[in-house]
Amino acid sequence: MRVPVLLLILLFAGKSLAQEPVRYGPDWESLSSRPFPKWFREAKLGIFIHWGVYSVPAWSGPEQYAEWFLRGLQVGDQPRLDFMHRVYGPDFQYRDFADKFRAELFDPEDWAALFRASGARYVVLTAKHHDGFCLWPSEQAPNWNAYDVGPKRDLVGDLSTAVREAGLRMGLYYSLPEWNHPLYRWGQPNSNNDVNQYVREHMIPQFQSLMSRYRPAVVFSDGDWDHPATTWRSAELLAWLYNDSGCPKDVVVNERWGAGCTVGFPTPEYSAGIQPGARPWVECRGLGRSFGWNRNEKLEAYMTRKELVHFLCRAVSHGGGLLLNVGPAGDGRIPLLQQDRLVGLGEWLAINGEAIYATEAWPPYGTWRDVEVERIDPTLDFDWVRNSPAKGISPDHFEAEWNGFFQAPADGLFGFRMEADDHAELYLDGEAWKAGQSRRMSKGERVPVRLLFREKTHQASVRLYLAQAFQKEVPVPASCWFQDAAGKHPGLKARYRSKQQHLAFTQTDDAVYAICLEWPDRGFSVPWPQPTPDFEVGLVGSEHRFPFLWEDGRLWIETADFPWNQLPGPHAWCFKLPKPPDQGR
Template structure:
């Protein structure tokens, strides 16, 4: 166990826990009152849309509370048509989670090859999925589902042999610290977020409660942390980090606490790609364009299991982790297209892909020359290099052959019809 740090610089000397270094694939879960409305315009992926368009037509259905407050937005019009003048919190009372089966979730995630699971505990709407301190009944124990939703997920995930983490929005809380609706990236990350120490103390108290109750091995913060609490005072962020590492020595934190401390960096869809470098990093995204369930998304917006397998392989070959999100419906069931994608991914993982990827590190492929249209990625595990081979424009329903040269040897790799992902060579 590390000694208590007195600065963020001291915290940066901490070594990355081995379990995280060796576990490249996790499942994110965005579930909240926004899963009742389940509405966002599927205009595209983050990082590919101009900010001015993004906020007014936000494809992230978990941002519904913000989007319906933007005058003239299609989400605002939709809310008025469907819910009239009902305030956002009416969605919390409509959320029942009546078919929630955490064991089913955990089994599906484990069989898909995941090694860790991170559910949202408080998103930007400020509603907590456990009986958090100072929420005054604005949580899922007092309202809506009328139960702690985090404890059963934690128990099921660990019972299935995976690591458990939590998402917590420290950067934004549109209820506890109401601000004008965000319409710019600058508003989200600077001018329109709370920065005061009192809000920082509120967040720290809730995070300590999460640590005490659930001992999460990942604290996944979002957006930022209140500037006036970025210190080592009694309710400061540095003190919270010390508390966390003392109680969960194998724990890790991401980089969304501002310029303070992190165990690893993050990117999101095609945003923040500069973070994908030498330090430990993780890319997160939904199976569709939204993290939370979006009723407007269909098969044309979703990744298939085959596409996820390719994406995972590419990320791991570059030294990254992949946090793939699922968005349950309000009743607790997973959309069938999302479930099928995970089932298909699991079929590929069982071909030997999981064993090759877990515990692996990037490896040079300079001696590998691919034929025209051939897709190749490589990893090293315990001194053995494994190549993942496919075609750039692949139709997995059709058998094909990929030709490549490895050193002085020409290799023909058979790509069978119905393959669930890249073929391991």
């Protein structure tokens, strides 16, 4: 059979036009038209890795980020300075850590196997953090990269290969500014800074070289907040990334490209999450309080397996995901406690993954209960940063109350000053304390004190300072606080309150999942239209079908007769309900 030549030409031309890739312009309107890739919306869980020369000292305050060690030295953070001098000597410089960053026990295949076992679908490695040290042989950072000094190997390349061979997608984190680059020393306004020259001559060539060489599926930008997106030339960079970098066509980026940026997935850190919106979002946090490994953290700072599962469920029920950080040591080992948490999360997802992967939020997202924690605090000097003040309390939208007695350390006139993020009120002897007020007291005299605190979002801190005539203002010493008027029991009675989600909802095209973060001994209810005659309530990982009652728009699911020894795993349980026929996603 002969096909006319003109018809063949038209067919091939049409095929060519159909395959012509979309090109995006260097403007936010064009870039915002690019959809989020399906794989990313469905992934829900990624592994973040903060690893670099800061993994050698691996030290900061218990509530601080260890990867900010250099910045602490620059701004005169006394605990970091003292640690540096005590452990490494007075002449040791931050750059000297590069030779000690050996990664001699780094096994990229072991890392990739662990990440796959965790249930993660993608990995993001800090190719360059704010200290400017690069984990690949960057031409723009000679003798300040892992190929020239320290490990003497291409860490980005080795891990990228292993991660992809494990069936996961590989992503890279890149800090736009650097704390100590000669062209632009971020955060040092008195330096001879030229951010435009830095962007033009250093940042853009380095970024493009990194992207073209490793072609990541996720690009996580950071450090943008001191300048708008126009200064970082972000729209230009992203248009190049999408059009000409050689990265996968379904590459995805976050939103940290400077003020004015309207693209990318939001990335709250150590928060209670954000409300569902048009863009998928990802909560970023470590297993403890820091991203980089911090040897100064206590065991209680780490999430348990149960807390980790709950955190993921809450994020996904609000339309988000979790980018869970591990902080390896300088020798390349991932600490065993971190490995244990990843394995535990993977075991739970192996049973319950259908309620997490490829799901969306289902209004009303969940149900909440009041949570209260009581304890004795030694003093009023707290900087929780972005963290929860107590186990079970939300890191955002919580309240605290302290009651006790202040004992005057000497005769004299005393004043108090509060610092709080977000809001605090002080009452002395039942009266509201006002700024500039003072009170004369005798040594050993005790007066009742009450302090109320409310936290909204992000940073949380509260401190009460004591001022005495002709003396430097200091935080009220612990020796001045007592629980009782007799002064027999030191400290303050503290009460923390917040809401805590105990039931989370997700949905697919044909099912709604009610994820119980506590096993309901008798049962639980969900808002629901009248069930159809063939309606069934199942439990993921079990063949059991649960009896139910429906009345006035509420579905009561009965669990009292379900045997405990048949629970499909620990931590959280996913009940599966057929979606009502009139409800789409």
